[in-house]
Every structure is written in C-alpha cells, then in structure tokens.
Amino acid sequence: MATRTPLTVLTGPLGSGKTTLLRHILTTVPHKLAILMNEFGEIAIDAKILQGKNVEMADLGGGCVCCSLLGKFEAAVNEIIATVNPDRLVVETTGVAEPDALVFDIQESLPQVRLDGVVTVMDADGLITYPQIGHTMRIQIESADLILLNKVDLIPEPDQEHLITKLQSYNAEASIIPTIRCQIDPDLLFGIGRDRLQPPPHHRHQPEFETFSYISQAIYDPDCFSEFARSLSPTIYRAKGFVQFPAGTHLFNFVAGRWDLEPFDPSPTELVFIGKQVIPHRSAILDRLKGCEQT
Template sequence: MSKLNPPKIRVHLITGFLGTGKTTALRSLMAQKDPAEQWLIVVNEFGEIGIDGAVLGDNGIPVAEISGGCLCCAAGAQMGQTLDTMLRQNRPDRIMIEASGLAHAAGVIDELKAPAFRDRLDIAAVFTVVDPRQFINPEFARNPLYQDQIGVCDVLLASKTDLCSPEELAQFRKRAATLFPPKALIAEVEQAQAQIAWLDTPVVEKPRYRIKALPDNTQGFQSQGYTFPAGQNFDGERLCRFFDELPSLAQGLVRAKGVFQVMDTWVWLNWTDGAWGANQVSWRRDSRFELIAKQFDSDEVYRRLQAALEA
C-alpha cells in the first residue's frame, strides 16, 4: 500500500447495557494486545473500573474520553473532532471505541461512516456485551435501545455466565441462534474475558448463502440468502413491489425477511402468514434477504432483488 493510499484503520465498537462488563472486556483485550500493534481508545463513559483520560492501566495506549450523552447524539460532533485530533497525532493500527450503555449503537456506526472518515476507517467486528439474564427478559427485549445494541453487532458476547442457571443459558442460546441477521460469533464468558482473536472475526458474507438453521426441514423446503454491500441503496417502491410479488416467485413460501439500506436508512422487512411489514433496524453491515419455500428460482429472485436497487 502506497503512502498516498495508506491502509484503513480497523475500528471496533464495544457496546452493551450498563453494567454488562464493557470496560472489563476492553481491558481483557488490551492485556492480550501484540506490543507491536498500535491502538487508540475512545470511551464515552467512566467504566466500572475507571479510566483516567490519558492511559488505561499501564499500557501507555492513548485514550480520549467523551463525556456527556450518547456518542451519536449530544456528543456526536465531539466524537468526530476527538477522532480527527487523535488521528493527526497518532498512526494507529486499531481503534477501540467503548460506547456508553445508553448509546444508540447504529448512530455511532453512522458517525464512523461519515465522509470525513470513510476513506480512513474500516468498521471491523462490532461487539455487544450482554447479560444472558437480561437478554431473555421480555422487558429488555422490547427496549428499543437494547434492540439497537443487539442488532448492530457482529460478535455477541455473553458475560456473567457464572451467575446464570443452566436453564437461563439454554434460553439464551436458543434465542441468540435465531437472531436475524445472524451473528458472526456468539461467545459465552465469565467476567467479560474476551479473546484477542475475536477482533479478527470475519464479517463479510458471501453474495449467496444457505440458511444455516432450517428447523424440521423434512418436507422438501429449500432456502437461500443473498447479501449486498453497504452503500448500495434499494429503491423503496421497487422493494415493496418485490415483497408484494413474493408469493408468485416462491411456491409454498413460508418465510421471507431481510434488512435493506433504503435512502441511507436501514429497514427490516418481514413476510409471514401472507402479509409483510417494515420497521427500522440498527444493522449496518450489509443488506440481506432470506427466504424459505417449497420451490423457487434462485437466479430469478436474485435478478428481482438487483432490479430493486436504485439506478
């Protein structure tokens, strides 16, 4: 890579509700860091262990604190200014951002993809630290902020597993396995002790893939998934028309759902029981669509999806 086109800096967001162990997870990663790799750290809160704004522990890693509010809301401009200043003063290989437990994670990702950073930063694996007991609690599941943090991540890190009963862990595993889009990695740890190798978790899907879990697929159903890179916008009207036409494209359709970038926002479309609906979603990695049916032409479905992209 030439000096005119330096490699992008890998950025990892660590998010999660208050008290789940985000700071502990970050410290565990720092303890395993290759001494030859240069890091920067941005924190949006005083963690449960305490951060002094100059260094974290004895590692000598540059740290910046952004106080007050959420990284993507009141502190959004400050985050951009802080990152820009740190990048002028340092040449890191990796940036770690610990967001407040009250941060809207998708908004943080949008800030990192802003034009000022688009050519400098690469959004690598995003982590969300959860307490399995909260994860299986319907009150948490209905919380939009909690949904946002779960939806945006690539790596779902279940902490405090030593405080969970076997039944609670079983419920966590069952629900986590059905998340859409699926997570690149679901890990269970005690006391938020993350493994350094998880930073390099692959986050790029193939353009087409088979759905990994097809429950009770004994009646001749087939499945297919499709992905499109972030940055490719879908046309809202064409996408609606595609979902309206799904029953004629897929014989015996039983499930169809997807997340799509539409006019630079992200929406979740879900077809079930002969009808479909749409909601905003926090996923930012790619647009993707999955369906399960008795019979369909995979190439034709892909052609129709391509046709729904903006010209």
Template structure:
C-alpha cells in the first residue's frame, strides 16, 4: 500500500495561504497527480472553496479551529479521505488562527492507523503585518510566533511592500524564532513548486524529537486552546447587488479591529459576482469565472470588534445605492 504524503499550510489570516494552495494544486495536476484538500475555516462559510477546481476532492471543516473545537473531527476527516479517495497527496489548509502544533499531532496520530505521512509544515508570513506587530505582545503576535516555530518551511510573503532593510529585519526575527526552518521570500506566494514538493521534507524520525526541534517543545508549554479566544467573526448575507465604490468605502468605516474580511459580492455595475479579499487595509477583487450561482456573502474577522457597527455600516451602504 502506498504512503500518502500530507502537506500542512499554516499562517495568520490574510497572509496568502489560499494563494499558495491554488498554486500547489495547479502544479500537482500538471504533474498528473490527484490531490485532495481539507480546508478549515473559523466562520460558517468557506469562501475559498470557489478557488478549488470541482474535480479536486475537498472536505470543509467550518465553525471552528482544527487545533481545538473540531480537532477530533480532523482525524475522522483524514481517515475518510484516505479510504474514500486514495489521493496521491493531501493538503490541509488550517484557519489563520490555528496553532499548527496540535495539527501536527493530529496528523501523526492518524498516521499510526493508516498509511499517511506528514511531509511538510509550511507557514506563510505576511512581511508587513509581522513587522507592524514587532513591538507588540498582543495575542495576535504570540499566535503568529507559534505558527512560525512549528514550521519546516517559512514563506516570507508580500516582501514588495517593505524596504530591503525592513525585510531583512523581519527575516532576522524569523531566524531567531525558528533557526531550523528554511526561509524563502515570495510575492503572492510564487515559489518553485519543485523545491516545495521534492527538496524540503520533514523527516519522520525527527518529528517529536525536541532536541532537533526545540521550538516545538517551547511552543508546547503554552496553552494553545486559548491563543485565539479574542478572535470573533460576523457573517453578512446580501439580498441585492451593491455599488462598487460604496463597497470599497465600507472598509474605511468598519472598526479597525476588523483585520480580515472575504466573501462574494455582486456589483450593480455589471451584475457579475466577484470574490473579494480584504487584509491589512487593502482590498482586491477577482471576477468569478465561470460565473456561478453563489450567494453574496461577506465574512468579517477581527479582535472583539463591534458587530453592530459593522452591520450598520453595511445597511448604510445599501441605503446609499
């Protein structure tokens, strides 16, 4: 029986994990491989599923974080995917607020029952966001550090948004947090997939040896189940199309504690559906092709923000049309 390799993707909200995932899937399909995906989302809607081709087996784990509230379901999901699809490779994209240490343990536990093997833990780090949190000790910063400590490969993403000096500053901090990980600077997570899939592999006999990965031992001393209790979500479903400019303006009026939003929106200008991504005060739109019958919805994620304020700002957006 073949051993199915498992690749885990970690990284804080908006760092670029889904962009990396789509790149990995395109590469694998070009190589004639049959990948399967497990996507974990903290909210009750998985927007990113629209970016995965329908012929790729995918399981959604919603309304929770792999590392705690639905952790037990991960084992069952992996086992089901193994028996039902027998893919060549399994990729797990965890929610941005997950600590990958428990994810690693969960995959390892399943590997004792069936022929799967954790090959690589990749953490995507948004260079400008990490730098912005350099001198803060908030829970967000601590969570990002734990994601970095557990990685075999670190992708320092969005480096075009910083000077060379600041990028080097971030890189030095990453090396201090995890001296054992490979670090690759990227733009939009554009990486040589041959490197990711063939050159860098986590050695099974090393997994769990704290003398080899002292950062994991340090991470295990924390109380992981409480590292993201400060994170909350609000899901809003739209009954009608909205004005594009008013929608952009919305993000200057919502609470600053909202640091991530994504969803599907339909604009009155062309009545076509767009996938939108908002992170770190920047927003981008991608037209959904081919157009699908998708419910317009937006998911807002942040630190203890005022949901009523967000809802009111959206209502005013609709009134202004």
C-alpha cells in the first residue's frame, strides 16, 4: 500500500498570523514541503511573500477552498503529489474559511493523503478588541487540534489566561500555545496524528466579508500613506500588500486598526482590502490612497 502524504490544514481569522507562521516554518523545517494557498482576494499577496523560499507552492484564489473551490482543491492536491511528492503538504485557508467542510472533503475524497492535524491561529489582541466569537471563527476553533494564541505580546498577562479559558470553552481537546509572531517549535505543528472523524457540515458557507484590490506603478509619500493607513479603520478590517516608497518597497500589513511596514523585495504597489460591506466605500478609500502619490 502506498504511503499517504501527511497534510496539515492551517486556518484562523483574517490577519491572525497564518502567513507569518508559514514564513517561520519555511526557515525551520528541513522536510520537503509543498504549500497550497487559498487567498480571499484577486491578488495572491501571501503567495508572493513566500516566493523564492525554496518551496513548491500552488495557489487557489478567487473563492473559498471550503466551498466553491473544493473541486479545484482536490485537483491541486493530486497534481502536487504526482509532480512534487512532498514529505508534507500544508494547506493555508483564507481567513473567512470554515475548515469543517474542507476536513470532511479531505477524509472522504483524498485517500492519498492523511490529515495530520488542523492548526488554528488566533489573534490575541483581536480577541480582546472584538470579543464576540462569530460563526466562522467558532468553527475554526472547534475544528482545531492545535491552537496558537498569537500576538500575546500585545495584551496583559491576565487577559491571556482569560482567552485561554475562553478558547477551551469551545474546544477542550486542542492544545493551546501562546506565541509571539508565531514563533513555535515546528515539531509541535507536525506529527499530531488527528484521530477524530469530521462529520459532514450541515450548513451553507456564507462569507461575511467583501474584498477589492488595487495595483499601481506610483511611488507613495510615506507620511501621507501613514495617515491613509490610520484612516482605514473601522471600514476595513484587513489590508495587505506591497507599497512603493522612495526608499523602496515595503510589505504592508493592516489588521483591525493595527498596521506595520516591513522592507521587502522590489515590487509594484499591489494592495488587497477586506471588510464588511466595503464595496460602497471603495472609491473613497482609493481616492485617499491616490492622494498620496508622489508626482
């Protein structure tokens, strides 16, 4: 009997740190990895962040892997195994995905892989700022075999204990590990050996968020862009991408009012914006951004 490829599902809310965890994995794991990414947006920002990291990648964009892209997901897994034959396969879902449907599909339709575990990344600061656990987030927590409570450096220690107790009330079986920038021993991520079956989901996934993208060759004024970033909340919950400044390209990460810039490889400006009912605000947001272009 052929050996089944271990597959890890990486899930969690928008901006919780899933791509940060992947970047950490790629610098610490000696195995031959393949990564299948599903991004919520027209531009595959996360895939571009990981490009050139000596890893085989496939991208499933333009929808959610847990519902509209299930067929493409199965085909992509089959192709990766046939052409790359990785030691391990990691699937990063979009932050709006409900992983129960994906887990059920893996166990029912992909006999050549073995679901090793579901790792859910949670944003500790986000859970304090927005304490309500919505339907999608609840499923992400309940589906987990391991929960990384990320960004604990942004909250007081008593809040950390409160959040661990809160997460345990939704999932008493999963291990919960506090992390900063998803720094974790990779041995804890792999070899979980999930032994519980996922029943078929009994609901239709209805993503709450909308998204739009922007591409430009312009150079942006750093101070003006900082003001623009501060103006995004509360309309935009998540924004990410690359921005060209006079000093070079920077990776822009925005989550629930927090944002940072990280020097990155040269790239044109490419940004993705995500939020609830954001399409009516698209023109106003982009007009403010275009106002930061340097002549």
